[in-house]
Amino acid sequence: MKKYLLLLLIGFITKSYSQEKFSVYFDFDIHEVNQDSKQKLADWISKNKDAEILKVYGYCDSVGSNSYNDKLALRRANFVLKTLKNNRMKLIDQLEVKGFGKRFEQSKNQADNRRVDIYFRLKEEKMSDKIVQLKVGDKLRLKNLNFYNRSGVVLPKSEPVLVELLQIMKQNPKLKIEIQGHICCQPQGDVEDISTLRCKTVYNYLVENGIDKNRLSYNGYGNTMPLYPIPERNEFEQDENRRVEIQILEN
Numbered sequence: 001m002k003k004y005l006l007l008l009l010i011g012f013i014t015k016s017y018s019q020e021k022f023s024v025y026f027d028f029d030i031h032e033v034n035q036d037s038k039q040k041l042a043d044w045i046s047k048n049k050d051a052e053i054l055k056v057y058g059y060c061d062s063v064g065s066n067s068y069n070d071k072l073a074l075r076r077a078n079f080v081l082k083t084l085k086n087n088r089m090k091l092i093d094q095l096e097v098k099g100f101g102k103r104f105e106q107s108k109n110q111a112d113n114r115r116v117d118i119y120f121r122l123k124e125e126k127m128s129d130k131i132v133q134l135k136v137g138d139k140l141r142l143k144n145l146n147f148y149n150r151s152g153v154v155l156p157k158s159e160p161v162l163v164e165l166l167q168i169m170k171q172n173p174k175l176k177i178e179i180q181g182h183i184c185c186q187p188q189g190d191v192e193d194i195s196t197l198r199c200k201t202v203y204n205y206l207v208e209n210g211i212d213k214n215r216l217s218y219n220g221y222g223n224t225m226p227l228y229p230i231p232e233r234n235e236f237e238q239d240e241n242r243r244v245e246i247q248i249l250e251n
Contacts, residue, residue, distance in 0.1 A: 019054065019121045021236050024080055026114040028061070031075035041080070045087050048122065053089055055096040055119035056081050061110040062102050074099030080116045112233055127161075128168050131175070131251075139180070139245045142202070152197030162205050165246075169211045176250040179203050179218040184241035187230050189222055196220025198244055217249070 022044050025037050033041060058077030060069035077097050084091065106113050130140055145161040147154055154162065169175060179202045181195030190196075199218040207213055223230055228237035 022118045023234050023236055024116045026076055031072055031079055051120040051122055053084055053091045053120050057117045058099040059113055059115050060102050061113040062106055066101055069101035070099055073101045076116050127164050131168055134248045136248050139247045142244045145244050147198055150194060152201040166206060166209050169206060176215045177246040178249055180245045180247055181220040182225055182243050183223050184232060184238040186223055193220060195222050
């Protein structure tokens with residue numbers, strides 16, 4: 001079992017890039033972003049200067065003909081692409097720029113359909129490198145730590161995240177952390193207390209593998225600390241809200 005986990009860890013560390021998505025929203029029948037979306041796009045660009053752009057996909061709501069919406073969606077995609085180029089973002093050679101019009105599974109909220117999705121990847125910094133830069137009170141998201149739906153059971157592909165965190169705790173004996181769980185998508189609150197289940201899974205894993213309980217605590221915060229308002233507008237915002245973080249108590 002230990003050998004299996006070690007192989008998983010090696011594979012996890014050598015995978016130095018992760019693909020992500022950011023969405024830009026548009027007003028009805030307009031291919032240029034409004035001031036609010038323009039600012040959000042500018043903020044995203046400033047925080048992701050090292051991002052490598054993979055795909056730029058444009059979409060429309062269900063109003064209008066297929067032909068009209070196909071062209072409008074492509075104009076939206078090209079508008080965003082021009083903004084990325086003007087800001088000297090890195091584009092891959094095989095960059096995909098497409099307009100899907102209204103030919104996709106539409107959201108019931110029409111405003112969510114008027115958008116451009118930017119698919120990108122970032123070179124991931126090792127968790128151990130991030131930890132040494134953090135001070136008391138700082139938080140670090142355990143990226144790629146995913147669970148089965150409505151449970152505290154970690155997906156097999158996410159086990160290397162736990163292995164890496166364990167190694168960090170062993171290599172930094174003065175490090176103390178609080179493990180914090182958060183959920184998405186439920187305005188009524190964390191009825192099943194899934195956020196606590198998930199951070200307790202991380203806590204139990206560390207304790208069972210030799211980490212002193214005095215160095216650890218955990219707390220499920222449900223939907224009380226979202227990064228984006230609930231209900232979320234899209235899958236990206238859901239993923240950002242659905243997370244497990246560690247907060248540095250001593251380092």
